[in-house]
Amino acid sequence: MDAKHSPTTTAAAEDFDYAFVDTVGHIAIYDDMRSEPRVIDIQPAETGSYIESLATTVYEQARGAGGSIPYTVIREVSENFIHAQFKEALVTILDHGCTIRFADHGPGIPSKEKAQMPGFSSAVEPMRTYIRGVGSGLPRVREYLELSNGTITIEDNLGTGAVVTISLVRGAAPSEYAADGFSAEDFENGNLEGSGGEESDFDPAAWALPYPANGGPGPYAPDPYLPVGAAFNPTTTAAPAQAGYATPYSSAAAPYGAYPAQPAPYVPAPPYGSYPATAQPVPYPAYAAAPQPVPYGYAPTAPTAASLTDREKMTLALLRDHGPARQVDLCKATCISASSMNGLVKKLENEGLIVDRNKVKHLTDFGMQIARTL
Numbered sequence: 001m002d003a004k005h006s007p008t009t010t011a012a013a014e015d016f017d018y019a020f021v022d023t024v025g026h027i028a029i030y031d032d033m034r035s036e037p038r039v040i041d042i043q044p045a046e047t048g049s050y051i052e053s054l055a056t057t058v059y060e061q062a063r064g065a066g067g068s069i070p071y072t073v074i075r076e077v078s079e080n081f082i083h084a085q086f087k088e089a090l091v092t093i094l095d096h097g098c099t100i101r102f103a104d105h106g107p108g109i110p111s112k113e114k115a116q117m118p119g120f121s122s123a124v125e126p127m128r129t130y131i132r133g134v135g136s137g138l139p140r141v142r143e144y145l146e147l148s149n150g151t152i153t154i155e156d157n158l159g160t161g162a163v164v165t166i167s168l169v170r171g172a173a174p175s176e177y178a179a180d181g182f183s184a185e186d187f188e189n190g191n192l193e194g195s196g197g198e199e200s201d202f203d204p205a206a207w208a209l210p211y212p213a214n215g216g217p218g219p220y221a222p223d224p225y226l227p228v229g230a231a232f233n234p235t236t237t238a239a240p241a242q243a244g245y246a247t248p249y250s251s252a253a254a255p256y257g258a259y260p261a262q263p264a265p266y267v268p269a270p271p272y273g274s275y276p277a278t279a280q281p282v283p284y285p286a287y288a289a290a291p292q293p294v295p296y297g298y299a300p301t302a303p304t305a306a307s308l309t310d311r312e313k314m315t316l317a318l319l320r321d322h323g324p325a326r327q328v329d330l331c332k333a334t335c336i337s338a339s340s341m342n343g344l345v346k347k348l349e350n351e352g353l354i355v356d357r358n359k360v361k362h363l364t365d366f367g368m369q370i371a372r373t374l
Helices: 007-015 047-064 071-084 137-146 184-189 310-322 327-334 338-350 365-371
Strands: 025-029 038-042 090-094 099-103 151-156 162-167 354-357 360-363
Touching (some): 047 071, 071 099, 071 137, 071 162, 137 162, 310 327, 310 360, 338 354, 360 365
Antiparallel strands (some): 025 038, 090 099, 099 162, 151 162, 354 360
16 A cells, blocks of 8 residues: 555566556455355456456445445545555455455555545556545545544554555444534534534533433433322323313213113104204213324324333433533433434434424423423
């Protein structure tokens, strides 16, 4: 990959035919670490076609295993094999496609930190016919992975050569922090103002207890506005009095559609044009048979406190006790990763428990009712 500029190495680089790769590359896919890997060979070919075949095959295999590393990232790292003259090029796909390791037995990369900084490149003119070689490849890979909860490491291979490992959490995207005006570096360093310059009133000390660490199960603070022993359950709570009705329907009346135990006595029809002396009462359906009301806009199968996970309960309890908060503040308070919190928040929004207003999460009325039972 990055060449050591010794006379021997320089001479070898000048003698190498960069137009054609005459060695076989190998791709090892570990579907299960308890079994042997599947191996795919990349046959010798013209340099451009060889790199394209290698990058495309690695991308397809990693994606098929469940990974989400983009093709452009894989292509940038694959091109770096040209610095090693493709000597013993081996790509290993691990962790269901979320980790990809590129290894070779070339001259190695002595300046590993500089190799990841823009503008530093060991590419000579013959190489630039097939790659850009302007020192932007690995820096772009590093920037993307850092913003996506991913990592890149560069190590020395056994004997000679280098090993570049890229890893990306499944489902992560570079917009997780940007949506709240934060970069990954801001979040990790505790910079709560973020790159957007927007201040946060998040106080870690105020949110520390009684919420359990790392999103695990634990006690939740009682809601001061909820009477002791009271519990809200949208599927069992009695319906409130309806406007226009003084009292509920009498439970003594027979259910709608039921037949009386004894048949009613025969009453002859009144003469034409006359009216009966008394009107016959019409039975009303029992109150218990009336449909139970549900919050406006929600289906009858709305979630209950018992159906929520511990992390979801903790998030609702935080919003209940401390008011609206940004997603990044919820991550800090709960020690839940940004990618996990992103999925958790979307689920609570879909269930009608919270709503997003200008990137600030609020409890809905229904969400507050649920939160008061935690």
